[in-house]
């Protein structure tokens with residue numbers, strides 16, 4: 524899968540992604556990240572890409588033409604102009620706090636694309652006319668304001684790439700699956716067996732796989748109920764886990780009465 528990122532800070536995106544699991548996937552040729560500097564498509568000799576907002580107000584606005592030129596170069600390389608009838612248009616994601624909030628579901632969906640284009644904005648925004656012309660998806664990574672679209676693009680690329688077949692090893696996908704059941708991750712422990720007076724839970728040392736699995740499932744439920752109770756609505760539990768969950772809720776209700 525190929526990610527194209529239109530940005531004013533290409534080195535930030537490259538350095539952030541060329542590491543760990545994604546770095547390994549790039550070296551293996553499973554994914555690639557092509558950063559394109561919008562400034563290379565500036566219209567003037569000072570390489571400006573922004574201008575004052577019509578109507579006044581604080582800050583600068585990224586101009587339409589350098590972004591359009593930058594996009595056309597990428598679309599040309601993808602070998603489509605984005606307007607041809609019948610041709611499936613490559614999705615273009617604009618990172619913005621007013622977009623649809625990114626989640627695992629959208630990561631999975633976007634991982635099915637061959638190529639994806641990201642547009643990272645800066646300053647006070649981007650000229651609306653180029654957005655309506657090239658953007659297919661407006662996406663936010665949460666309800667807070669960041670200085671630019673680079674960090675959100677990197678967050679999305681990481682989450683999407685992990686869903687691309689071959690990026691994770693079998694062992695790593697197994698771990699993802701356990702979050703994909705909709706529950707939060709269970710607690711993990713490594714050596715030593717006792718650390719500063721705190722022992723590792725006995726069951727994890729037992730070698731009893733079914734008991735370990737049951738314990739982990741219950742701790743995942745505990746943690747999800749405690750920290751993100753709203754996630755429980757989207758979870759399907761097996762019979763044993765459902766019973767544990769019912770009893771946990773009953774116990775919690777009882778505690779609140781006391």
Ligand code: 6GU
Pocket residue numbers: 617618619620622662663664665666667668669670671672675
């Ligand atoms: Cl996608 N962009 C910016 N600038 N800020 C954000 C965001 C995106 N998502 C949350 N905050």
